Amino acid sequence: MLKKINNFIKKIWNFLTTPYRRIKRELEYKKRLAELKKRDPFIYK
Amino acid sequence: MVTKEKILLIAGCSHTAGSEIDGNEDSEYNRKNSYGGLIATELNRRPIHIAQVGATNSGIARQVLQWFHKEYDPATMNVNVLIGWTEPTRLEIPSMSHRNYESATTNADWYDKSANDYYRIIIGWDGGDDEERSATPLLHKFMVEHQPFLEYQCYNLILQVQYLLQLHKIPYMMCNTMPFFLDNIDSVKNLIPLIDSNKYYQLGKKNEAFFPKYQLLGYVNEKAKYWHHGEEPHKLFAKDLLKFNKENKCLKK
Numbered sequence: 001m002l003k004k005i006n007n008f009i010k011k012i013w014n015f016l017t018t019p020y021r022r023i024k025r026e027l028e029y030k031k032r033l034a035e036l037k038k039r040d041p042f043i044y045k
Numbered sequence: 046m047v048t049k050e051k052i053l054l055i056a057g058c059s060h061t062a063g064s065e066i067d068g069n070e071d072s073e074y075n076r077k078n079s080y081g082g083l084i085a086t087e088l089n090r091r092p093i094h095i096a097q098v099g100a101t102n103s104g105i106a107r108q109v110l111q112w113f114h115k116e117y118d119p120a121t122m123n124v125n126v127l128i129g130w131t132e133p134t135r136l137e138i139p140s141m142s143h144r145n146y147e148s149a150t151t152n153a154d155w156y157d158k159s160a161n162d163y164y165r166i167i168i169g170w171d172g173g174d175d176e177e178r179s180a181t182p183l184l185h186k187f188m189v190e191h192q193p194f195l196e197y198q199c200y201n202l203i204l205q206v207q208y209l210l211q212l213h214k215i216p217y218m219m220c221n222t223m224p225f226f227l228d229n230i231d232s233v234k235n236l237i238p239l240i241d242s243n244k245y246y247q248l249g250k251k252n253e254a255f256f257p258k259y260q261l262l263g264y265v266n267e268k269a270k271y272w273h274h275g276e277e278p279h280k281l282f283a284k285d286l287l288k289f290n291k292e293n294k295c296l297k298k
Contacts, residue, residue, distance in 0.1 A: 029186070037169040040135070043169045
């Protein structure tokens with residue numbers, strides 16, 4: 001019973017924190033992209 | 046007995062092509078005054094400058110492979126090879142359409158036309174046509190998240206060319222114009238010892254790659270629109286490579 005409650009709380013927690021994790025991942029991606037752009041600035045237009 | 050012509054085959058990207066030394070993306074003057082051109086003069090070898098503006102490492106490897114396949118004549122040529130490897134995150138994707146990258150590489154002594162069968166994915170470029178624009182966002186994501194894959198592939202390319210040149214007993218020297226960054230993960234760490242460090246200038250030393258080295262030293266090329274180095278860094282880099290050559294006897298006079 002306790003295990004079921006634990007799993008349920010985990011599911012709720014994951015659901016509530018999904019937007020935060022998604023935004024965090026997106027920010028990390030943007031930061032890394034900017035670093036790589038700085039590293040290889042040679043763009044021909 | 047036929048006297049063989051002494052040649053220095055020079056492969057790489059825009060840095061090796063001497064881009065923007067005189068302000069132009071490509072010119073005879075740039076090629077002659079690039080670090081490779083200066084080394085050819087010093088060694089009394091005719092430069093065959095095949096570096097392409099905007100090249101990727103897979104493109105650079107192919108420049109060498111295709112030149113040997115199509116042009117090399119061991120009966121009349123005494124060839125040495127100088128290769129400047131570039132930024133490891135650049136990708137080439139095979140395409141059914143043909144691009145015209147030759148329009149940016151106007152002064153190569155020989156142009157590897159196979160480059161036009163691919164499109165290039167460079168981190169700051171969103172693509173020029175529909176095919177590129179539709180593929181680029183996903184590939185940028187891949188480049189950002191899978192840098193180890195891209196770097197170990199570059200080491201594989203280096204080994205591919207190294208073994209080709211060793212097989213044909215061709216003297217050669219390699220260097221980095223842009224640095225590789227990962228040497229602390231096993232997939233890369235296990236490959237590096239396979240590379241002959243006596244033929245590779247400053248292997249694994251990030252700040253010794255041509256572009257960051259002289260950028261960190263404060264050199265700015267006022268004529269450049271795209272940040273490429275001017276005449277002085279090329280001279281200094283050629284001097285360093287020649288010193289390395291003297292110690293390790295990579296290229297012959």
